[in-house]
Amino acid sequence: MKTIISSALLGGAALTLLSSCNKSTEETDAAMSPNAVLRFSAIPDEDTTAQDARFQPVADYLAKELGIQVEFVASPNYGASVQKFAGGDIQLAWFGGVTGVQARQQVEGAKAIVAGEADLAFKSYFIANTSTGLTRSEEFPIAIKDLKFTYGSQNSTSGCIMPTHFIMESSGQTPQEFFTQEFGFSGSHDKTAELVNAGTFQVGALNFKTYEKGIASGAIDEAKCVVIWETPTYADYNMTAHPILDEQFGEGFIDKLQTALIECDDDAALAALGREKLVAVENSTFDGIASVMEKVDFKK
Template structure:
């Protein structure tokens, strides 16, 4: 009987020891996984798709230093790839346009828009034309573009496609397929749209106002050949959206810490990479207008 009791006690002690070891190992594993966790972020390639890594590295450096975590930039070849990487968890943070941000948040429950550039809350698009068309700047929508060879940027671009199409549809009461008498194109990026219109390859196009103004200032665009013929009303656009898995990777409350770090960013290199002077807090509701426009714009025949 005594032998049985001793065995039971030893068995209990062994189980307790094993349980203690298991808890310790689980704690060590959790601690290790958090310390090894990496925040991977990307950005839509709205300009010069070959230089993304160099352009956005300062953002990774800033967040790594500010938050004390590992941060890596992951390039995306096109707008759709940025959303796919976010949906698949390959990236957990992304600098999206208004449309791609909505797409990403619709695909990932719990995803949150954190910040935009201060100017992004009043963004706008330019309709531009080659001066060979004879068009000039107007306060009203330029109906004459219907007979021109016209190009958008990316089909998923907020300022280079979706919002310009929204205003086109409002002004004409027609879809692009019915409005344009010639087949329209998609250049893939804002700077490419500007380049094609400047060269006369396309007679007119739509792009974000910042890219056009930068092109004129740098001399890449000839203001005697490529002019603004109409600017759209303003709308909310670019944003930094975060994946909810970050709360698991770095602990509860991390998204708020990340938002604060971005809002407080005064690092010239990081802000320069985003081409913004200041970042401001936003939420998903900020882009409800974009979501409603997306439901109306359809390029399928």
């Protein structure tokens, strides 16, 4: 009787093990299902109305290289990009330095996987309408304290947080203490350029790429809007991956994704990101940004 019971238990255990294996296989198959979709987004640092068209080439490239479905999900502002990532609505995002830190702080296991080669030595321009009489200088332009100044988005690395860091470092004051007039937030780099170019704001801060692109396209008139100071360099934009990707597409998928991005030579995809080459990064690459974020507070 004892032997019979043992055999029954063994048979039951075998059935349980077989059932467990089948379940595991089914879960793996489900994870690798052709219906699984990688959804990615990007901070709307420029023209917020054309995100879908701008980033579709990135989706097309990743879909082709990885053999999966990829869908771009537009975000109306910087904060929404972080919220979508934290909520799992998107699993991959082209963030700025600040939004990348914010997203990774909210999602345990999230990884910064690539950045543009130039993003490791990014910089901001302080620009001024020529009516101010300000010209380019190697020294921080303290005179802007009495002028009407605009940032980009409050969560922008190159359009707000790092410019604020350099204002504080150069003046020993917070922006609230430094500026004698109320400063503004345009919402994006191209909008900052537009407002300073038009003289709506006398001075502003934005990323150097947007200014140079504006000059090249004619959107910015150098006779009306000039660079008066450029900041020291810092790490900025990055692609951050959600840890759930390895669950959705199988263990090691994030590594495959990183490799596909590093090896990307698709002109349309790189142009969409405004980069010539992508390189590997890790979360610690942006420790400097995280440190600055702790010091900048516009609520005080």
